[in-house]
Amino acid sequence: MKKTSLNRGWVFMAGEKSSIPMMPQQTKEVNLPHDFMVETDVTPDAPGKAESGFYKGSAGTYLKTITLTEEEMTDTMLLHFEGCFGKTRVLINGNPVGSHAYGYTPFTMDIRKFLKVGDNEIQVIVHTDDDPNGRWYSGAGLYRGVNLLSAPAFHIAHDGIFVYTDHITNGHAFCKAEITVVNDLAKASGDAEGFLKLSAAKKDTGEEVAVRYQKISLPAGTSQVVPQAFVIENAELWDTENPYLYEVKAQLSLTSTGNVHMSLDNRQDLMAQTDYEDEITTSFGVRTITADAKNGLLLNGKSIKLKGGCIHHDNGILGAASFYDAEYRKVKLHKDNGYNALRLAHNPQSEQILDICDELGMIVFDEAFDVWNLPKNSFDFSHQFAEDGIKDIEAMVRRDRNHPSIFFWSIGNELTEQGGMAAGYEVSAMLAKTVRNMDSTRLVSGALCSFFKGLDNEDNAAFWQTFHKEMPQGGSVINMDNSYGKKIWMEYTAPFVKDWDVVGYNYLNYHYETSHELFPDRVILCTESKPGQFEDYWSDVERLPYVIGDFLWTSMDYIGEAGIGKSIYCSEEEVPQMSRMLNYAAYPWRLAQAGDFDLCGNVRAQGRYHQIIWGANDTYIFAKDPKNNGKIALIGRYGWAEGGNHWSWNCENGTAVSVDVYSRAEEVELLLNGKSLGKKPAGAECHFKAEFEVTYEAGTLTAISYQDGQEVSRDEVKTVGEPVGLKITMEKNQIAADGESLAYGIVEIVDAEGNWVPTAEDTLAKVSVEGAASLAGFGTGRGQTEENYTKGEFTSFEGRWQVILRAGTEAGEAGVHVEAEGLGHAESRVIVG
Template sequence: MLRKNVDQAWEFINGKSLFMIPGYDQPSKTVNLPHDFTIETDTHPEAPGGQFTGYYDGGVGTYTKMIDIPEDFKGKRVLVEFDGVYMNSTVTLNGHVVARHHYGYSPFHADLTSFIKPGTKNRLAITVNNDAQPNARWYTGSGIYRHVDLLTAPQIHIAPWGIYAHTSHVVNGTAFVVVETKLENHTGEDKQLWVDVKIEKELCGTEAGFGRVKVHVPAGEKAVGQVKIAVENADLWDIDSPNLYKITAKLSDKETVLDHDFTTFGVRTISVDTKNGFMLNRRTVKLKGGCVHHDNGILGAASFKDSEYRKMKIHKDNGFNAIRFAHNPMSRDMLDACDQLGLLVINEAFDVWTMEKKTHDYSQYFELDWKGDMESFIVRDRNHPSVIMWSTGNEVPERGGMSNGYEWSAKLASYVRELDPTRPITNSLPSFFNGLEDEDQLKFFLDLIKNSKNSGGGIVNIDGEFGRSIWGDYTEAFAAPLDVVGYNYLNYQYENSLKDYPNRVICSTESKPMDMFDYWNDVERFSNVIGDFVWTSYDYIGEAGLGRHDYYESAEEAAAATKIRHVAKYPWRLSGGADIDLCGFERPQLAYRRIIWGSNETFIASHHPKNSGKIEVLGSWAWPECENAWSWAGYEGETVKVDVYSAAEEVELILNGKSLGRKPAGKENRLIAQFELTYEPGTLEAISYSGGKKVSSNKLTSAGKPVGVRIVPDKKELVADGQSLVHAVIEVIDEEGNLVPTAELKTVAQVEGAATLAAFGTGNPQATENYTTGEFTSYKGRLLAIVRAGYESGSSVLTVSIDGLKSISVEIPVK
């Protein structure tokens, strides 16, 4: 099917349109997709989703576009493809309802064929209803937040996402690739048609293989043609060499080409077993993973190729080799980025099945829609070599057998294998904080309260002795249909599982930052534990305050505070506990993770002197509050705690040329050397030693007062496609050009010319400012401005202003 992107120039109104005709609804505005209308609004403490949605509301919106349908479209099939609309969307063409779609994360098609009017403009409208709140456990965004394409084809054609390729086996460098092509016959006659398949290297276009098959397609039916093609001297797709191939299929009646389509694909083999763990191309790979939600930071839910690529590249550059999509299918752009970068993906379907987690969530539609939603994203995604596992769900209450949970687990796994038998299937299981019959649930919580009192108020992973004792037996029938069982925060169950279920392959699908040392040790020591995925690697909007820090003067106050670590009142907006903040800036825990994974770097983590002597209480997903900085103006002479992360045997700390001695580090000390010293500005250096020899060092210099602004864009120009983005880091600097990490200054950003300011903000988890107004207060001396290209070439200028400092501008050509 011919594909044409139609993201440009939609008329948008807040609410449900009365007339659904451009120009007749007021007020309205023209928007280019992708578009998230919730991120344009302000947060407020009365938002019905509360901390879970980051104190944002939902809402209703209508998108309308006049589509030119040429005269020669008469007799053709015309579909519109949506990569993602959140949520409860209704698609109409010329007033006719042509499709409804509930799930906000699965792609879908709306067939326009019966209602098109060739030779004139046709009115395409989509109403999005995200008004029923709360319907998720995180920020969802609202609107047509991914791409929209118009598809056209003759009545006999290759089905949308109709090419499916997978590697059968590789022998002596020759890969045998099975290519299936699904055909659709919308005529009243049986057809005998040829499918020609060509494989070529994506990078250079060199032909790598060819196949041909004749297919009988009955009238009004679908049929699949399959060929197995030998690709000699195959370039394997791998983590460090993500080689891709392009597969083109042409449909013909031997003389005339009727239709054609293409897809990208990677030659690689995968397997899982208890002895070798996860194997990629016949070698064991431990998964160094991060869980990510679908939002793109200050852009909200809107998905752009450049933003998805940047987010994934930050992961790759910092040692991650795997990403878990939490808890839903992501955009095609994110998967393309993972293919290109060599990141392994757990592609997840659902956060809920039949039993609700939030009042208006997907559980209302699951029994009706699950099969179609699962098919749509798997068929779309199954050619991506980055996808190594399908996940049927996350922490569903049915895991202990409630509401036919065992049957549902088997049913979903079986259907996934019908769609793609080449990849393992997983599902993520936590403790039994829910999902038990009434009698057992009461026992669970009474035992939890008892354990909490006995341990001074702390509850480990919301579990107790009763929950631990029943977990394996109650979940076994649920886990049995899976190839890999996901354990969320359950490393204390590993040894029992190895004894009771010796054939089970385990993946730590969620763990907390403070536990990363222990979880990674478990990954390394157990062959059937294939990896660890931190919750989360990249910060996100919603589930606000999971990474909060609070300080108390007394142990009594601190003990009482541990009972409310999950609660974060307004103005908290972000989760706040991730390795990477909302704008893509690293937090100290990311350096610690790199060191756990084998980096020989040295990293100074300095704690603010104002908190010296106080008791820090961490949110359940927090890391101790610290900075890779030595700029505590006003606290001269105060005590300051300094941690140094290092895998070396010992670390020496040097302040202004004077050694403060050496402290042990390395694995025996959980990779942390701890110092306590008196703050004085200047230079602080940490040097790591092993065997008496210097391994690495980290040097920090105190910053002076803010005197200027620096703009650091991630590229020099934009493409005039309406989608291209520049991510410009804004830094407040002193007279020496050093970042001033304590600067919190009101900042204004403006873009003039052939581009627009798509977003402007920081990773401050408690900021109340709007990411779309161009005004924001710097946080830790930084901000991020995201500049979006228009559809016309020309010049654009980003200007940043701070009161009392000289404004600065940078030109960004749009070509």
């Protein structure tokens, strides 16, 4: 199928288009991807409240005119949406074509009969005003790409090739391909006869490694799955360290010679005797995966433990818009900081992120749903699940099943049905069967939680009565569990997961060993864990073979579920009242304020600690903010203490500063201005940290880790000067002139020597972009703000901002200019072309 991107040149308007021609409406031109929610201002009356980051749903309409020639009017013409968030209706030349409800799955509409030679109007109407519709920031509109797919009547279906490794013997990969061929020729034309050529090649060099031919005959108006086996000799295997990729191409030829016989001598000639040809290409990786309770997860026969993070689909200050460069940057940050796995929570994400995970060697837990038939929000997908659930999970699997990075198909997260309500046991079995019918080469999974929901009236009453009784004795509000919930959990969830290959546990590590006793063949994956318990969760993964990995909630901060990672510092008298506020976020909280990386991708202290837990031999200084001295620290469910990896506090010399040094070495020495403050034990026995109380003195703070008396590593931070100016550092100096490439930059408040001043006073800055690019976003990782990421004005947070430029479609140079009162201005240039 020929794919033509339609991402450029759309007209967008708020609300719906008037049915009266020439009725004036305010419009603007946009290029896709486009998130119209992030362009709006947050508001305290947003129905989704903290869960949506106080963004409010609305409606929007996209219009685009495409001009088609007679030659371009092929027999099959499909409009393919990579994703559109909101309830979506599509019209062609005013004719209703179809609708789609689930904002995370791709969908395709047959538009051939509505098209004509000449100009054709595409109208896409999107509604997110049934609000709240989810538990996090959703974005709105055409936040992924749109394509026109064209093919002859006799063609290969869209996403119509599935390639997988059957087995590997003596280094040779025995592979199979299933190609779906469609004959849309009129019945009067009779059967279509043709040849299918399948070729496999190394993606990096193009060297062909296998070729197969198959003659096919297909009645009019039917489709057929054509199987084809092939062998790659001395195959390069895909794994996390060497993510080697092959490319497979299927080509379809319609014979023009009637009843033709294929032989070794004439097969290439026959392929050339065509009326037309259609083709499809896909990447895949040669690898095998298995999981069992004795050996754990095996990749190509070797044990691997998953160092995972959960991520939502948004891309920081860009909102939900899915750009390749944004997705690449996100995956690369994880890879560079020790991660080998990502959980795409809790819905299908862009195909781009899967391509990148294939390329970089990142294992993926691909998740379909956060709800089934029982709702979590008033207007969520539970209203459409009964009608569309199977269709949408099939769309996910069909699109994604060639990606070697995907090891798990997750059929849902924390489903309210996990105790059997609303036919939950039957739905779970049905979804697992649906997935396996489409792809039996991967592991079916999902994520369980405690029983704070999903119980009938009797059990629910008993659960909450027990919860309130046990809370004063230390019951865990963090995971909303208690002795009654724990007692019924095994029995109630067992029928729910009986068809799963791997069972995901969200914050349920206290069930691991009992589960193994009751279900000795169960393979467990920690699908969510908390940063405050890094050490415990990873210890379980290392010591229990049937626990195959850990996914942190969350590895990267995101919009929505606002305030779940906040910390509160208060007096002892305020503790009872403030403790309750840890589970409540008032306006203008916007971000979760959680993650190893902040919203802009800066590595936070917990991220460095996480790496050390995983085995890094680094040393990391974390100084706690002295402004909180004498206060009680209340750390949120997903929070971390306030502080930083610097020595530039706004305090007088002589002020007490608590300093933690993260290290897995035996001991750590701390020095201030060259003078030793002593050595303290670190490593596993001390929870991988050494704690010091330091009397603040401007200068240089150095930490050195020792193992067996030998230095392993060190970290050093220095006091910087007063803030006097701005500095822009771009991550790229050149981007493609394709309308979608991005250039990220960091804007810092600096001293006279050009050093970043992390404790600089919050300052409003304005940014402008001129030339061959435009401003895509300007903002910070501040958790509470009313400011807009798209308007070019934002207040600094910890002495910095993030700026993102979006390439235009003309080659040239782009300039970015930032200015702030009292700090002057800074400029940078980026080549576009």
